[in-house]
Amino acid sequence: MFGSDFAAADDAAVVAAIAEGARAEAQAAARRLAAIAELVRRKVCDDDERQRSSFDPWDAVAAEVAAAMTVGHRRASGQMRIAQALRERLPQVAALFEQGGISARIVSTITWRTTLIEDREALALIDTALAQRASRLSPLSERRLDDAVDALVHRFDPLAVRKSKTTARTRDFHFGDEDDAAGTTSVWGRLLATDAAALKRRVAEMMKGLCDDDPRSMGERRADAVGALAAGHDQLACACGSPTCAAAGVQASNVLIHVIADQAAIDDATRITKGEAAATTEGEAAPATECDAVSTAFRDTGGTASPRGDALRPKKRGTAVLLGHGALPTFLLPWLISRGAKVRPIKMPGSKAESRYQPSAALAEFVRMRDMYCRAPGCDVPADLCDLDHTTPWPLGPTHPSNLKCLCRKNHMMKTFCGGPDGWRDIQLPDGTVIWTAPSGHTYTTYPGSKLFFEWDTTTANLPPPPDIPPPAPDREAKMPKRRRTRAAEFAARIKAERARNVDPAPF
Structure with a gap:
């Protein structure tokens, strides 16, 4: 066509x-x-x-x-x-x-x-x-x-008539937009005038401590100051690179983010970082980052290309992904590493299951890095905001990577309270692939998020066939958390409240 x-x-x-x-x-x-x-x-x-x-x-x-x-x-x-x-x-x-x-x-x-x-x-x-x-x-x-x-x-x-959100009663704050450039996230919202004034003054005060050699624009400084506030700082680290700058040594915070990268990306970033360090005076230290980023790396399991093949194709670059936000631009990973981000490999779990319901920290990290997102069809909630679900319910199913996956709270409740022979069913394969069957009988297959970005073999041990799962308990739905009022009542209340605002708009 x-x-x-x-x-x-x-x-x-x-x-x-x-x-x-x-x-x-x-x-x-x-x-x-x-x-x-x-x-x-x-x-x-x-x-x-x-x-x-x-x-x-x-x-x-x-x-x-x-x-x-x-x-x-x-x-x-x-x-x-x-x-x-x-x-x-x-x-x-x-x-x-x-x-x-x-x-x-x-x-x-x-x-x-x-x-x-x-x-x-x-x-x-x-x-x-x-x-x-x-x-x-x-x-x-x-x-x-x-x-x-x-x-x-x-x-x-x-x-x-639906009014624009211009009153104090409709203040809100948002993170992220589908058009965001790689490595950045847009934030916008509406604050009380007093809060906005306080934020503006705090950001301005943080920027005063920077020296004249800081290479960032005023807009970049403001953005980095807000990031520093989010990390719990009241100072903004200067980016001049001089060891004598009074604002260069701001302490790193204990706020944790995860960046998952393949070995090629780590190697490239390390080479760039070492090159930058060699160009500076011996003993100089890069300024600390305002956020302690943890880069988790694994080794590529793909085959080695022939020299002729390497000459004929463009150089394959490594990939780094911020969990929940997509691929990072090539300059950002070296920047994080040069400012103290810790790099540690993701450990492949052993073949034995763990003996308790709650997975260990190492196993939980592996599952989250493998999945990267909620594993329900169509869902994109980041893995670090998800529960870890036993595909075959524990204790019939083991606490093992081949039986664990990430599900957001909404979809975890879906499986827990709407699963069973006539509801949602799921099967998990050793590489993390999950095959869902809906109540209608339609099937949907979801794959680990890491498969979209990396050549990482996420296959773990084969498990024996699961035992027969008993039918859901008759009182299962009685155990579900309850709403304060029904969805229909909530919807009607919102309409009533918005109509009332049109009668008596807020004075500010």
């Missing part, structure tokens, strides 16, 4: 194919959301006694949607909200979507910005008006689309 289908077509035909593809894409998205809405209808009932469970029927459906779409739990839940709104609240918009008349982007905006409407008559009028104006909505930018939908909402239900 990419090579020849459009080679003989004129420009008009190519553009027509683009438009037709967009329409077909919208129709396919509408069909997918219709299927999600049907699954929600079948499995989520307001009178279900499990609604107060921490992992409620909505979560159970979200787990199946997440696996089918290969997305995380939160995004799956968002898709369910859109699907439910199209089915139950906006039938005319849904019909237009099914025909490919509007895109998934427009549908997402409409469903979000009409969430606060409670009056069914007003909602029906807005649904009709939006469907009639669909052709005018498509060319709009995101901001103009928001304004157009809000104008209609305001006409029929002024209290339902």
